[in-house]
Structure formats: structure tokens, C-alpha cells
Amino acid sequence: MDRWSSMRIFVKVAEEKGFAEAARQLNLSPPAVTRAIAFLEEITGARLFVRTTRNVKLTDAGERYLADCQRILTDIAEAEALAGGAHAKPTGSLSITAPVIFGNMFVMPILTSYLAEHTEVTGRTLFVDRLVNIVDEGVDVAVRIGHLQDSGLSAIRVGTIRRVVCASREYLDATDTPVKPEDLQHHTIIATVPTGETVEWQFIHGTASVSLRPRLFCNTNEAALSAALAGWGITRVLSYQIAAATADGRLKTVLTEFSEPPLPVHVVHPEGRMASAKTRAFVDLAVERLRSDPALRA
Template sequence: MEASLGVKLFNRSTRHVRLTDSGERFLTDMKQLLEDLELAQAAASGSYLNPKGTLSITAPVLFGQKYIIPIVAEYLELYPDVSVKTVFYDRICNLLEEGLEIAIRIGHLQDSSLYATHVGDVSRVVCGSPGYFAKYGIPKHPADLTRHKIIMASTVEPSTSWRFVASGTKETVRVAPHLDCNHNDAALNAAILGCGVTRLMSYQVGEDIQEGRLQKVLDAYETDPLPIHIVHLEGRRTTAKIRSFIDLSVERLRANPFINPATG
């Protein structure tokens, strides 16, 4: 290729191969050509106008089960030419490497290459069953947790050092797990059954608190909320299937009182 172009594209050594300035420009131009080709193909097939094809979505497990599946069900009714693949993990999925199109991200975004839409905020909530608190008492201060049976949800609080904020001052309490769960839903069920006190995301326990299965404590010591975003890779070339799902999700999630309490 270098011979046909008449320029040097790579600097080579026995240990490394790096692009030259000409190589960098050539790579950028080729990427643009490929994007334009994909755009032309998509326009010809109608996928930028009408939702069609397979849409892949990833989200944290409980968030996906509670909030994304109902949206997916509604979406499939609205757009019968689209099929959906959901991938729910309690880890950050790399959209490009794992072939995914849309992700729900909870927490501050690290990847600036993604297009993001803010849909709400959640906080870490300390809670237990009313029956447990009737038997063991209600903690009034984070330090009181050292005298309680602790249910660890390792995907939410992987550390035994729980952080709190009191009057603008950060506090850390080291807890000893009475029950250590590697799945949030297991910790949630254990708390409902009265096994102890747990710390989960507000969206995970909101319905159970509202219906009286769990009781929230230490509200005054909660840390700052974490943002929820819908993210995707495509920009101005966003296909209709992605754009329509994001539009529906933004409307539904922003209206959800367990994600945006002000709407409740």
C-alpha cells in the first residue's frame, strides 16, 4: 500500500510499529469513508428512517429487570420490525468491544467518546425490614452499624468501609458482614426477610420501602447522588432503532419516581 500511495505510512522498529503523520491522516480519511459508506447503505435500506433490525442493550441486572424490560416490552409493541437483545451485568460493558449499542450507566462517566443523555439520579440507601428494626433497634448514627447484622451487597458496596457524609464532613464506618452476597437481589431478599441491615441503590429498594417491606434509615448521612445516563456510540448517524429506543427510555425513566423522586 505504501508503494501504491508513494508515502510512508508506518515507522517500524524491531519492537514497535507506529503510524507516521501521513499514516494518521490516511487512517482518519479511511474511517470517514467507511462511515459515509455505512451511512449510504443504511439510508438505502431505510434503517435511518424506520426502526428495524436487532437492537442490543446492556444495563445493571436489577435496573434492567425492574425498569428496562418494561420499556423493551412497550418498544417491541410500537416497533414490530425490531428485535431486542438484552445483556444485564453488574459491570461496565465496553460497547464497541462487546458489540452493544445502548447502555445504562450508573455513576460518573469515564468514557468521553460516548454520547450520553442524563435520565435521573440515585443514591446509596441503608435499610432493613421493620421486623428487624423492632428486634434490634434503629441505627441513629453510622457508627451504630457496628452493632448491627450487616448484609453486604458486594456489587454496590464492595468494601467493608462504608462512607457517609455528616454536615458536609465525610465519615467512614468499618462494618463486619453477617451475610455477604455477590448479587444485589440476594441481599435485597435477605433484608426483606429480616436477616439484617443492607446498603443498596435507591432504585433497587424504592418499591419495597414504599410498600413497607423495608425501612430506610440514616437518611441524613447519605452520600452524593450518582447520575444515571443512557449512552451510545453513534452521533449524527444514529439509526432509527437506537434513536426511538432512547427517546422512549428518556420519557419513561425521567417520569419514574424511584429514579427521579420529584416526579412522584
């Protein structure tokens, strides 16, 4: 029995938590499944399963070996598909994740253009303001804002953004425009956090942080921006979120000389050099569009 077939059987037993069910799904006899697991345990020198009369459970060594087997089998399948030309044309379902406002502003126009060109692909979006585990949640491509951890994902930098303090011109005309971070303590503050009595806004150039007591707490950036656009106070958001409003004069940034260093924006995906055609085509389009957008040049 070859290792590839045995690995495939091992993965199925681990997924189904049983030898009999794995045998049934693979159209094999139960003794054949048992022999495959015994073969792998012999060549690895480790016990892979703990078997009782009621269930089958992976050992610690089995857990580690399962992750390796899944990766190896995926690489083999990708290599075979690539060699056979299956990746030559984008097909299937493409799932994209990004922060909510970024997704609506930047990713959705890219995705709809992509789908118009590649008619055999179905698009799915997951726009949420949390870090999505793209492997566990079955996502093909993600846009990440901020410094990346060493995750093994393929990442392409497409721009930078900053945290900015802003208000409407009407509000600033009616008050004293802040010239240093401490001046914010005398202004009406709109915070983009749902609860709390105070917030800490970080700055540089001699001022590590400023403690503020907001008059309005918002659980979304959209709500905070709505209040700021209405002339109600000063808020702090990401630069791309107000690009249009600053361009047409509805909002004005203040304290820019005290801004923290810029944050990188990356397009990431888990498939590396074996990326499918649907992923490669979308990533290429997204990188081109995002790199050319002036809102991502903070």
C-alpha cells in the first residue's frame, strides 16, 4: 500500500472518527482501512489513534500528523490540477473578507468588475470588523489593515493608511481648532467604541496619549462619521474612511503633525504559488486597483 493512499485513508478516519464509516465512504473494506493505518503507524513509529469500542480519537502525534497529511494531500491535488490545466480558467465560488467600510468602499467595486469578466465565478463577501481566520472559515482572499503576523499566508502590500482626527468645517469654525493633542480635552469628542467613560487617543511627537471623556460613544465608524459630518464634534477614524469627505471639504483633518506612523494594507491569501485561477485573477485585479487609489497613500 502506498503512502499517498494510506494518508488519504488516515485523513478520512480522522474526519469521520471511525474506521467503519471511513471504509464505507471510501468504498473499501474495514480490514483495508485497518491495514492502511497500521502501515502508517509502522513507518512513523507513532500511534496515531486511540481506539475504544465506542469511538476513535487522535493521539497527540496523530493530531500533528493529520495537519501534515492534509497539507501534503492538498499540495498534491493542486499540483495535479495545475499540470492538467484545471486552473487555467476562473471557476467556482470566490470568498472575500475585509473590514466593513473598506469592503463597501473598495472591495465591492473590484469584486463586481471581476464577476462581470469571469462569468463562471460566484462571489461571496464577509465584511466584518474582526480578524477572520481565512483557512478555518474557508475564505479565499482577505484585505488586512495593520502589521501582519507571521502566518504563512501570501501577502502583497497595496497601500498605507493612517488614524486621523477630523471634524466638519462648521464645527471647527465655531470652536478653537486644536493645535496640540491636549486641546482635544476642551472639545466635544465622538468615540468609536461602544462603552466606557474615557478613551485614550495615541499620538507621537512628545505626546504618548491623551485621555478624553467623549460625549458620544458609537459602536461603528459609520455612526461616528455621521455625527462628525453633522457638525456635532471631533472623531478619530482611518484616513481612507474620510477620503471623499475631505476631498470635497465636508470634513477637515486636524493635528496631522502628531499622527502615528502609517499602517500597511495587504491583500492576503493562503494558496501561495499554487493559487487557483479564480484567486490569482482576483488578487491581480485587486492589487492593481488598490495600488492606484490615492486614498491608500497616507
